[in-house]
Amino acid sequence: MGLDLEENEQPASPAALLKTRAERCRTQAGLTLRAASEKLGFPHSYISRVESGERLPSEALAESMDEYYGTDGLFVDLRAVAVAAAAEAPKYGHQVLESEKRAARIQVFNASVVPGLLQAESYTTALYTESMPGKDAEHIAFLVAKRAHRREVLEGDKPPLYWAIVDEAALRRPVGGPAVMAEQIRHILRLVGKNTGAVKIQVVPFSSGVHPLLGGSLSLLALRDGASFAYVEAFASGVSVETPEDVAELATLLDIARTRALDTGATLDLLNEYLREYDHDC
Structure with missing residues (x-):
């Protein structure tokens, strides 16, 4: 069976996928935001903004997330695609x-x-x-x-x-x-x-x-x-x-x-x- 979208359904953007996976990986690892801050080496407020979609992670944070969560470059790749999509202009x-x-x-x-x-x-x-x-x-x-x-x-x-x-x-x-x-x-x-x-x-x-x-x-x-x-x-x-x-x-x-x-x-x-x-x- 195909994965056809409903008529008005929009595919998730790279930025939306990134923020969702960031929160999911943290919770699956049993970490609070402050605990994730210690493990990843970045401020908990910064990680919170990434998980809420307020901003994209830096390349360094994406690399740290991939290394700690064992996601094999997922966050680096999602960030790269999100930045490329964001670079589109009117x-x-x-x-x-x-x-x-x-x-x-x-x-x-x-x-x-x-x-x-x-x-x-x-x-x-x-x-x-x-x-x-x-x-x-x-x-x-x-x-x-x-x-x-x-x-x-x-x-x-x-x-x-x-x-x-x-x-x-x-x-x-x-x-x-x-x-x-x-x-x-x-x-x-x-x-x-x-x-x-x-x-x-x-x-x-x-x-x-x-x-x-x-x-x-x-x-x-x-x-x-x-x-x-x-x-x-x-x-x-x-x-x-x-x-x-x-x-x-x-x-x-x-x-x-x-x-x-x-x-x-x-x-x-x-x-x-x-x-x-x-x-x-x-």
């Missing part, structure tokens, strides 16, 4: 995701939140959770994994130059609360402080007043083959711009915003000022 974003891997230079501007490739996982989780009411924990975990998958472009042997211009509003808005914001700012400082020098950030302070990109999100990508294009994103939609005239016009707007931004030293000073403020409020 059609309007496919070109950006593919081009990020081939880019020599990525320039971005964001007026409201920290740009995606600079986001810490806790910030991304809070951002999606608070801005997407009605979405379940599994869906949020998928989106967070997708963002983490994209960030790998900055971790390779030859990362592109990533230059972010960020409005001060993105630092002032407390996504997830003071502790999350403090972690987010530390994450940015770590990326900027890496020896490769591939990540640069400038902040447009409130004192600079109005600039042409208020309220928007813009990415300019220069690929290694010489091609370039722009990507303008709005609420739940986005559009790629490829004609040289239009790309040049958007590049001019970004250049104007850059002239209103603090230099690197002053930007780092402002980031550390916000870090002290959020640490104090924790």
Whole structure:
């Protein structure tokens, strides 16, 4: 007899299978969350979030689970498939995701939140959770994994130059609360402080007043083959711009915003000022 699904029945996703098997293996081993924490070497709160579907396990945790539970690579494989599924993007974003891997230079501007490739996982989780009411924990975990998958472009042997211009509003808005914001700012400082020098950030302070990109999100990508294009994103939609005239016009707007931004030293000073403020409020 076949295993045909009912008409409205959906197959379990890799993330759903992973969280179910994680809890089942732990309970079959007779372990509480705290006992599993000691055996696996990870915080019990982290394991709890994996079992509830709030997040995917790290590769290290998946490997530890496979070793302790004797599951012969099951959790590593489920995690890999879940991350690959999460890396799928809406059609309007496919070109950006593919081009990020081939880019020599990525320039971005964001007026409201920290740009995606600079986001810490806790910030991304809070951002999606608070801005997407009605979405379940599994869906949020998928989106967070997708963002983490994209960030790998900055971790390779030859990362592109990533230059972010960020409005001060993105630092002032407390996504997830003071502790999350403090972690987010530390994450940015770590990326900027890496020896490769591939990540640069400038902040447009409130004192600079109005600039042409208020309220928007813009990415300019220069690929290694010489091609370039722009990507303008709005609420739940986005559009790629490829004609040289239009790309040049958007590049001019970004250049104007850059002239209103603090230099690197002053930007780092402002980031550390916000870090002290959020640490104090924790």
